[in-house]
Amino acid sequence: MKLSLTVTSLLVLLVSASCHAITLKLDPDIDLLVLDGRKISGSILKGAGSLELERGQHQFLFRVEKPGADAAHFQSVPMIVTFNASAQSVAIRLPALTNRRERSAFDRTLNFQLIDEHGNEIVSVRDHLPRAADNNFEQAMVNYNRDAHAASVPRFALHALSANEAQLNVDFAWQDAGDLPSLQRWFQRFDAATRLRFISWMKTLRTS
The missing domain is CATH 1.10.1200 (Non-ribosomal Peptide Synthetase Peptidyl Carrier Protein; Chain A)
Incomplete structure (x- = not known):
């Protein structure tokens, strides 16, 4: 009887926790650099199509990379997006990035969308990250968040x-x-x- 109650309680806790989780779906072309002020380890993301987050306010630093030979290779500028989410899932919908004009416009305008599981856009604040010395993106985000920028x-x-x-x-x-x-x-x-x-x-x- 005690064992049954313990198992039931654990199941309730697990279900409750899952109800309050958000799934961040990751496009293969998106390189997630910093999440909520912390650097994301490559080992965490390797082979993962998604991450589980708590509901509430989040902040991503990411860039888009499309491999290719020489001029065909594309790596966007680092982009920041801050939002409050209550949806079950969040994904970054990218525009077409098939030519130089579209890629240049993407770097300038940050014209991606943050969407929920129904395809509805989630309200967000976006910004460019000032140039990070030595690609220390975690420290760059500490500085960014401390200095009261648009998406801080x-x-x-x-x-x-x-x-x-x-x-x-x-x-x-x-x-x-x-x-x-x-x-x-x-x-x-x-x-x-x-x-x-x-x-x-x-x-x-x-x-x-």
Whole structure:
């Protein structure tokens, strides 16, 4: 009896979870670079035609790549789309990209559609990603989301804060501990967004 109740409860939980999931359908020509502020591992996407997401606000950074020889090869600029979804599935519908004129227009206008399982367009905000140094798209999206651009989601910039703070503490550690305790206490007083901006500034100084 107890086993039956346990199995039933697990089934209910699984059904409930699936009802709140969104399936992101991936076109073979779409290269998903960053999802909700996090870099997408190639191993996750290899051979996958879809990903499962939670309902709510999401943000994709992607580009379109059509292989071909020399001039026939096409790789779009990185594109950002932010949206709120309550549908069962989401897909990116691409325009025709068969010639240079269509591809150039795609890069300029971002004329793709975000659609649900019924083919209805989902309201979204789109933008180009500013040029990413060294193709570090995850960091580029942290910077983008922090700087209040059209399709920014500030909370997606904060997931990197803990790792960055840990690195900053390592950087502090090589100094004489007596020199910096007041600086560390001062740093911890600020909110997460302010600390993120400070860390970004410190990185800029370090590399300049």
